[in-house]
Amino acid sequence: MSYFYREYHDGPDPLAPPYDVRSALDGMGDAVLSGSTPLDALRDLLRRGLPGAPDRRGLDDLLRQVRRRRRELRDNTRLDGTLERARALLDKAIGQERAELFPDPYDDARFRESALDALPSDAARAVQELAGYDWRSAAARQTFEELRDLLRREVLDSRFRGMRDALANPDPAAMERVRQMMSDLNDMLDRDARGEHTQEDFDQFIQKYGDMFPENPRNLDELVDQLARRAAAAQRLLASLTPEQREELAGLINHTLEQAGLAEQMRRLGDALSARRPDLAWGAPERVSGEQPMGMGDAVTALQELADLGDLETALRQDYPGARLDDIDEAAVRRALGRSAVDDLEALRQVERELEAQGYLRRNRGKLELTPKAVRRLGETALRRVFASLDSGRRGDHDQRDAGTAGEPTGSTRLWRFGDEQPIDVVRTVVNGVQRGGGAPVRLSVDDFEVVETERRSAAAVCLLVDLSYSMALRGTWAAAKQTALALQALVASKFPQDAVQIIGFSNYARVLRPDELAGLEWDMVQGTNLHHALLIAGRHLDRHPDFEPVVLVVTDGEPTAHLMRDGVPRFEWPPSQETLTLTLAEVDKMTRRRATINVFMLAADDRLREFVDEVARRNGGRVFSASADRLGEYVVSDFLRARRTR
Incomplete structure (x- = not known):
């Protein structure tokens, strides 16, 4: 027969040595032998990190990083940046218009000045009233268009991450493409609600509009998750402002969407997302205290990250009934802490899996238990601790030294007798066969076998x-x-x-x-x-x-x-x-x-x-x-x- 060999690709290497979890079990043993339950001991091990692997972080280290990142976001985030920028541009445009009207002695100039004086203090209503105003100052008209462009980009970026860059240059064709994308997206969600959506539909949608979704979703569920988390963060942004700021910014958003022809499509999308993900914290305020103002899109991104970090912190604490490392979202860990943290998490997960797979832990009706194999290992650990405190001269353990059937080897051998359980002395046995028969191959008989002689102990x-x-x-x-x-x-x-x-x-x-x-x-x-x-x-x-x-x-x-x-x-x-x-x-x-x-x-x-x-x-x-x-x-x-x- 002929045999052919090639590199093995189908799954893990079947000849690879098993994952060594003995040091992890010994680490658990420190807590178990101190009176902890196996479940508490495992959680304590995963929190501390793996013994003998200083480059791998435990859950406590990951948790500290998550909390530090949350503090940084809260201390450096100010949510009213877009509103502040909009007010500044509005005041600038009005100032430029007044400068143009002041030298004009005619009544039309005074009438325009009266109209500007009567503008409401609320930026949203002021922008709405100025939407039809015929600007005399070219500079003021340009500033007001800059304001409208800012609002359009920030509002869309708050719902679709990366849209601000896509609309950096005002282009009617670009806005029309956004309108068509939202219409196609809502239609796709409607078909999915009726059970008519296919992966092919999603692939065609991404092929057409993939540049608008930099997070590269692989299917409709991932796209819905990304959009819903961002929409919920936008709602939390409004809820986190003062009532006056909230009303003013909401007015600017609604006016901007109406002007862009997106109000109805955005409403449909918002209703669909909130219905699909009611578990998200829609409208829950977030406490931030930063001094650096952020644009609306950046602020929504910060609030979205804060929400993700909050969920990640809960999962990393592992302090709820039935907590497992599989509950921790790997994508959230990657977004918050980077690739190395994902590797650390996977190392902890592997320990948890291998302790069960290699027979050290078992789950009995939801309760984690140590197996007899683990107990033997922990007993050996406890025994090593005891012997570490004993003098070597006090370790004797023999009481009789005549040849027998149990105990330590004496260095001698004897012929095998029926019922003997001692190890066979292979060298003496083969030598007996050679001496008896001579030549090769060596043929052994019962009389050739010899066993290792051992000390006899009283039981x-x-x-x-x-x-x-x-x-x-x-x-x-x-x-x-x-x-x-x-x-x-x-x-x-x-x-x-x-x-x-x-x-x-x-x-x-x-x-x-x-x-x-x-x-x-x-x-x-x-x-x-x-x-x-x-x-x-x-x-x-x-x-x-x-x-x-x-x-x-x-x-x-x-x-x-x-x-x-x-x-x-x-x-x-x-x-x-x-x-x-x-x-x-x-x-x-x-x-x-x-x-x-x-x-x-x-x-x-x-x-x-x-x-x-x-x-x-x-x-x-x-x-x-x-x-x-x-x-x-x-x-x-x-x-x-x-x-x-x-x-």
Whole structure:
């Protein structure tokens, strides 16, 4: 058969290594191991940015840039620039006309001067009355035409971005083309409302009028979105002015559209856009305080950008239910912050996607959860932290050194026996085959196989009892307890796989905790420290492993205040009742008869707690540790390793 090879183009490279999200998971682990939920930890990671990638910005950095840009726009934007310019040109034209009339001694000049004196102070009505005025001054006529041209360009630019440049040179043919464009646009929107629009219709429209739409929309929906956001910003501009300014500028706009023959088409377009995008902030005022006046088109652009930045700020905060990075508009990020910000956002999105795709996170009924794979990784992180604080000389973990079926390699090999699970020594096995048969090819038989000899360890049944009561949260010790449980779970799984470990949480009642529950575990907001029930469950675990060495570790910040009654209902009393103490100590005595030493790690210095644990130590022979929260993991792991060495 012949094979042909070519470059792969269909999608992502199937042979590319998977995206490395381990550092991101470790970054989440810092928050999870401190007591945060997986969802809060992920949000915190995305806000801070990716660990090990200082050139990539997090959501907080992007959010700061958006807020800074909003402040700049508000502090440098003044919305009445067109109105101010129109008034100046109007006053200039009237002054030029008066200068022309003043030397004329005839009554016609005085009549014209009276007409000019009677002009209203409102610029819109003044322009409207002067529309039919026969100017005597050529300079005044030119200034007034400059005013009308300014209004025409600014009004159209406020609705169609870039139109001001297209109409820079007064040309009746250009205005006629604008009228035809608006008519065709409204007709296209009407056909779309009836379900008759096609992409071919849009392509023909853009081919004819594409130079009037510099944002290059690809379809009608994108065009509607661009026009609607600009129209809404124009409405917000009027709403942001004083009532007098609003009335005056609205009058100028309406007069300009009437003169240009665009009033009806603009009304149709405005109605269609507002009906299609009612979600936009039509007519909502915007507070700006700049000193530099802007033309109407530029002011609308600034308000449009302010609205986009406001929406972008809301999306970047990610503080609403069900927030996802996919909610952030990539086009808005590009417009506001540039291409590099889009790359930063995509890097964050990739982390969020890959954490789920690679099996570290899962969503269960809308709730984000850590998978067992993620819990193992976080347990390893917690264990590394514990070992970082231990002396290297205190890390021993072996108790017997005869050849066996589990443990560390001894450097020796032996013949394979049925049921062996040790790694095969490939070199010794092949050598045996060569020596037996000689030559090539080498043929192996069962008698040739040798396995790596390992140290033998005695198995242990480990019970870690962790207090879940509300007082653990109040004292700030809950996060340390959870880190300790994760670290011990990881230690047993990695160094002592033959051990049987069970982690039991207890508050008003006790329950066995699965490894994948540990990272997302929260304290119980209930009253009660039911050590009695926890010891009952631990005893059952030890009884199921009668040949294992028993290891019982208790982490708590309070004396027992609850016990389990015969009907299975927990009973709480504070101060602790004598019945609770008696039943709890009875379980301690049972542990003693099982030869299980109970070591207690106290996270508080209460007198009643100290009296109780001293009694436990007297009855059982175990030890009592008064551990601070930041060294709890070190104490528990060290004690477990000591117990494994001495057994």
